[in-house]
Amino acid sequence: MLRSQQIRRGLWFSATGLACLLALLLSDTWTWRRQLDRSAADLLVRQVASHSPQPAIVIVAIDDQALSNDTGFGRLTEWDRSIYAQLLDKVKGARVIVFDMLFTGANPAGDQAFAQALAPLEHPILAVSRENQSKQMIEPAQQLQTGRVVLAHSDIIADSDGVVRRIQTHYDQSGLYPAIALASAQAWWHLPAELTFEPTATTLANGVTIPVNNASFMLNYAGPSQTYPQVSLLAVLNGAVDPAIFNDKIVLIGSTAAALGDRYTTPTSPLMDGVEIHANAIGTILNANALREQSPAGRHGILSGLIIALTLIAMIRRPWLLFSAMVIGTSVMVISAVSGLQQQLIRIDLASPLLAIGVTGLVMLLVQNNLQRQDHSQVLDLFAKRTPPSVLNELLKAAERGQLKLGGERREVSVVFMDMRGFTTLAERLPPEAMMQIINTYLDLIAKALIQHGGTLNQYAGDQAMAIFNAPVGQPDHAQRAIRGAMAALTAVVAFNRSAAARALPAQASFGAGINTGIGVVGNVGAHERFDYSVIGDVTNVAARLCGAAPANTIYLGPDTLAEDLGDLQSNIQTIGPLVLKGKETTLDVAAIVVAE
Numbered sequence: 001m002l003r004s005q006q007i008r009r010g011l012w013f014s015a016t017g018l019a020c021l022l023a024l025l026l027s028d029t030w031t032w033r034r035q036l037d038r039s040a041a042d043l044l045v046r047q048v049a050s051h052s053p054q055p056a057i058v059i060v061a062i063d064d065q066a067l068s069n070d071t072g073f074g075r076l077t078e079w080d081r082s083i084y085a086q087l088l089d090k091v092k093g094a095r096v097i098v099f100d101m102l103f104t105g106a107n108p109a110g111d112q113a114f115a116q117a118l119a120p121l122e123h124p125i126l127a128v129s130r131e132n133q134s135k136q137m138i139e140p141a142q143q144l145q146t147g148r149v150v151l152a153h154s155d156i157i158a159d160s161d162g163v164v165r166r167i168q169t170h171y172d173q174s175g176l177y178p179a180i181a182l183a184s185a186q187a188w189w190h191l192p193a194e195l196t197f198e199p200t201a202t203t204l205a206n207g208v209t210i211p212v213n214n215a216s217f218m219l220n221y222a223g224p225s226q227t228y229p230q231v232s233l234l235a236v237l238n239g240a241v242d243p244a245i246f247n248d249k250i251v252l253i254g255s256t257a258a259a260l261g262d263r264y265t266t267p268t269s270p271l272m273d274g275v276e277i278h279a280n281a282i283g284t285i286l287n288a289n290a291l292r293e294q295s296p297a298g299r300h301g302i303l304s305g306l307i308i309a310l311t312l313i314a315m316i317r318r319p320w321l322l323f324s325a326m327v328i329g330t331s332v333m334v335i336s337a338v339s340g341l342q343q344q345l346i347r348i349d350l351a352s353p354l355l356a357i358g359v360t361g362l363v364m365l366l367v368q369n370n371l372q373r374q375d376h377s378q379v380l381d382l383f384a385k386r387t388p389p390s391v392l393n394e395l396l397k398a399a400e401r402g403q404l405k406l407g408g409e410r411r412e413v414s415v416v417f418m419d420m421r422g423f424t425t426l427a428e429r430l431p432p433e434a435m436m437q438i439i440n441t442y443l444d445l446i447a448k449a450l451i452q453h454g455g456t457l458n459q460y461a462g463d464q465a466m467a468i469f470n471a472p473v474g475q476p477d478h479a480q481r482a483i484r485g486a487m488a489a490l491t492a493v494v495a496f497n498r499s500a501a502a503r504a505l506p507a508q509a510s511f512g513a514g515i516n517t518g519i520g521v522v523g524n525v526g527a528h529e530r531f532d533y534s535v536i537g538d539v540t541n542v543a544a545r546l547c548g549a550a551p552a553n554t555i556y557l558g559p560d561t562l563a564e565d566l567g568d569l570q571s572n573i574q575t576i577g578p579l580v581l582k583g584k585e586t587t588l589d590v591a592a593i594v595v596a597e
Helices: 003-029 031-048 082-090 111-118 180-188 233-237 274-286 296-315 319-343 351-383 389-400 423-429 432-452 478-497 538-549 567-572
Strands: 057-062 096-100 125-130 150-153 166-168 170-172 176-178 195-197 201-204 209-211 216-218 230-232 250-255 263-266 269-273 409-421 456-461 464-469 510-526 531-536 554-557 574-580 587-594
Touching: 003 031, 003 296, 003 351, 031 319, 031 351, 057 233, 057 274, 082 111, 082 233, 096 180, 096 274, 125 180, 150 176, 150 180, 166 274, 176 180, 180 201, 180 250, 180 274, 209 216, 230 233, 250 274, 263 274, 269 274, 296 319, 296 351, 319 351, 409 423, 409 432, 409 478, 409 538, 423 432, 432 456, 432 464, 432 478, 464 478, 464 538, 478 510, 478 554, 478 567, 478 587, 510 538, 531 538, 538 554, 538 587
Parallel strands: 057 230, 057 250, 096 125, 096 250, 125 150, 510 554
Antiparallel strands: 166 216, 170 176, 195 201, 201 209, 263 269, 409 464, 409 510, 456 464, 510 531, 554 587, 574 587
16 A cells, blocks of 8 residues: 555544544533433442441331321321330430431420430431522421431432432531531541531541532442331331340431332432432441542543544454454443442443444444445456456455555566567558557457466557566466466467458467566556556566567566476476577576467
8 A cells, every 4th residue: 555545544544533532522511421421320330239238227217107097197297296206215225316307397296205305315316408499498496406406408409310329418508507428427426516528528527538529429329229227117116126226326217108209219229218318328428438420531531542542443454353442442441430430439431431432433444444445446446457356356355454565565476478479560561440450359368368367467568468477466376377377378369360250350460478587566656646556677677578589479488487386387398598688688598388370
């Protein structure tokens, strides 16, 4: 392949790769792209979830039975809050007690009993919430804010696609309201209320650091819904649950009743109760395994690296190699994403790299196919009428593999020249139209014979034909092929001269041939707009001189051709002896093969 052509095709691959990179980077802000990344990452989180809940957490569930008028206490908003005082007595062995429910408004019948039950607890946690419109905090009834009660927000905010992946670390309104998870962890570790909030991390008093982004931290879900153990509130109140299971635990009290609608979509479950989301949030902090999001720079770096790698591999122009690179790249990305999630707690956006591999790989395969078609077209243009089908097929295969070197290479070849005897005399006495008819008739016979034996017909020059053997496709027996092709051509000429078709011509002709073997430079010769496949070197000059010296129906063979393994052709060879060729200072040992008339 010409160097300028290689450069052009390299630029074409580079421009295609750059276009793929720009398209993927520009689409990074599109909603469907971000949703695709989130969904792929959620799938990965779901697959590698530990299914091992934090053992310090127990959920007391306000289920549908507790809301039943027959088996429970009816509507939750109408409950006598002394029920919670009874519940606190049952779970008093717990280290931390958390109510994931809002106690707004007064409840005269039960607030006093509830407040008295809260008072002796070390750090009971009651939920608050922020009103969406006014941004005002909704707090429990004032009578319940007694003793060492901690107020912590219970808000669960889903991402734009409706999936809960993170929890807001705190609200800083008229006071500081940490998330239930943070307040629970502080109470579990008996820490003071101090929290250090920074743009990328929240630090507790004991030094535990939680990675944050936009004042929220990403949950590391232990598994799907009901991964955390739950006991029914009614069962606890009725004494059907051993109080020992609450000893030295974090007890979360919240709704699991379908009627209350406190359910959300999470990466690990299509529906999960809000109280269990808080349990996963507490577990994330206690286990110090909050997930971190992949940075935009990291995501873009991976995309760029993948596209550059695929572009460079595509330049090799082996479709199987590019396809293998796509498979390997996909495998490496999946393994890296799993390893990053498990070992580094990084939630890698997997969809974007896979999309980059798929889009870039397919586009590059199309480019390779287009260039392959161009190569086929080029080969067909150069050789279709000059080579046998078997050689042409090999040329097309070599073009597919990118192994066709048309720019010039040194190799051993056997060159055949054949020209008409008495051409000048005939040309003087016959009109040009008659000479054209004669030349075309005989050269057609010669060309067919040479091509049939594997020769690449190089050129016609007046009455002369030239063929190359062992190029562009290798032929170990190229010398034998050249001799057999020349013998077949002369035999065809002799046979034709005996036919009625020859007698119908204005005149008959005979030919001589010269064959030489040696090292030459083969490749395209000419300008970019018009070139031919040929061989340059002394091997060509000697073959032409041998042809000029050979009598009619005779093939002159050069010494290097005679040095080749000629097999049974040796019996046809006659020694001529030293011969001085035109333009040569030294003699050459020449032999001949005569084709009988």
